Amino acid sequence: MTALVREFGATVRALREALSWSQEQLAEYAGLNRSYVGEIERGSAIASIVTADKLARALNVPVGTLLCAPLTVDAPA
């Protein structure tokens, strides 16, 4: 598992948790399978650019945000 894949998953998880969403909710909003979202977050599945785009749209962030440096996410105030 590359650092990129691990960081991508960690970023998706951090953004999801900052929104207080479950994996089920993120999967539904992104039009993905719930277990696949779990695999992506754990870094055990490598997302395609289409999946990355779906996740970014659901999380309302530019897709580049999911692929760049590890993200420190402040929980909403």
Next chain:
Amino acid sequence: MTALVREFGATVRALREALSWSQEQLAEYAGLNRSYVGEIERGSAIASIVTADKLARALNVPVGTLLCAPLTVDAPA
């Protein structure tokens, strides 16, 4: 083929051509198969985030650049 996949391919091609590289050269620098680079540029293959990262590193651009709005690339002066 989604617009994202088509635009990703077009952006990779535009950046490669702006560097006057052949597909062989880009494939070599990115550690990818030449025919796969061709499929990606034509939008007939969907890159993973790992492939997108390899291409971005080879082209020396942030990976987000390959995934965001269609890119108009000025040939080097």
